[in-house]
Amino acid sequence: MDSHHSYSQVKGVSTGVSNLFIKSYVSSKTINKLIQVHDRIFCCIAGSLADAQAVTKMAKFQLSFHSIQMESPPLVKAAASIMRELCYNNKEELQAGFITAGWDRKKGPQIYVVSLGGMLLSQPFTIGGSGSTYIYGYVDAKFKPDMSLEEAIQFSTNALALAMGRDNVSGGVVHLVVITEAEVKHVVVPGNKLPKFHDE
């Protein structure tokens, strides 16, 4: 899930098995589902990882070309639109959804959801994946607009921890990416270092 705050942004992804086709074993506990498509723009991937990787690879190329033509860093909306075009035009073949988020000079931090069929939607925060169903109540109750960076990181980590606690196919490691104008920070939190709640 991602959360978004006025000056910067936190993206968090908890990883474990996500691929339904591998039946009932964990294929990887440490896979990183946060893909960088440009200096200040990242994509969370979901669905068929093969499709998602193919799409992000194409999007990364198109975005880099676009950015060089424009002679300036790309807008987050442009990155999300490129993903959307790819998902919509190839919806018969693909099974991948994305959360595109990042920072640009024009509108600051933004989050866009690109769903399976190619819908593009901008949101202040968003959650996705199999574990997300267990935390809708939590995020709806706890989200406040204009959180500070630390609050946003705490909010994301808590939400992910709760999801991982209840979803049998989520777990392993939490990857967090914090994107600000100045830098991009990648934080990895192993499962046993996550905050503990009453469900345990």
Added chain:
Amino acid sequence: VLPLLSHCSLTMIAVQMKSHCEYDLSASTFSPDGRVFQVEYAMKAVENSSTAIGIRCKDGVVFGVEKLILSKLYEQGSNKRIFNIDRHVGMAVAGLLADARSLSEVSREEASNFRSNYGHDIPLKHLADRVAMYVHAYTLYSAVRPFGCSFILGSYDEDDGPQLYMVDPSGISYGYWGCAIGKAKQAAKTEIEKLQVGVNILYIHIDIYIVHDEVKDKAFELELSWVGEVTKGRHELVPKDIKEEAEKYAKESLEEEDDSDEDNM
């Protein structure tokens, strides 16, 4: 020599009889002194057209086009020479109007495709570059002729401010503070250079009226459009009342022969 001369265009007979012939028949031929005559002839088509002016002010862009009325039977407002390319982009043209219309469609497609792919308004520099590339492509082959028109593109955006670009038949785009194309462009440029930065449409009016008189043509219709903070970033024709007020002011200023205008709308 005589049979060769009969192939040259008439206008060339007056000037440098030898070097133009043989090398000016197609755009795919250079002359010995490195010129492509077909492109230069295309620019002549622009010079024979009536004037179009664009001025980049501090909070917007204004276009003014002098549309010569060849017959009293023409419907007022027909054959517009200012086009809307996208919500935020306008185009004023000079030269062959049919060529210009075709290019306005090309520009519209470019802007629309950009929006479809990237989700936001096309930056004007990028649009100017893309259309200029298209115009340039027609200067490469003998099977087609270059476009016989120049055009001025203008837009206003909250973050990037007002922008003005001009594209000529050779396929180069130039960014400008103020620019004029057409028969009275030199006189218009002189007038524009006198202006300070941060002016408004009154001056476009005065410019067109001044240069029109200097050209000594018959009746003309003035087309005015603007895009800026005042229109919230949308390119529109100037409303009738403001246009009439500016026209009145221009005519009066001309009568007084007064150039130092400090007014603000």
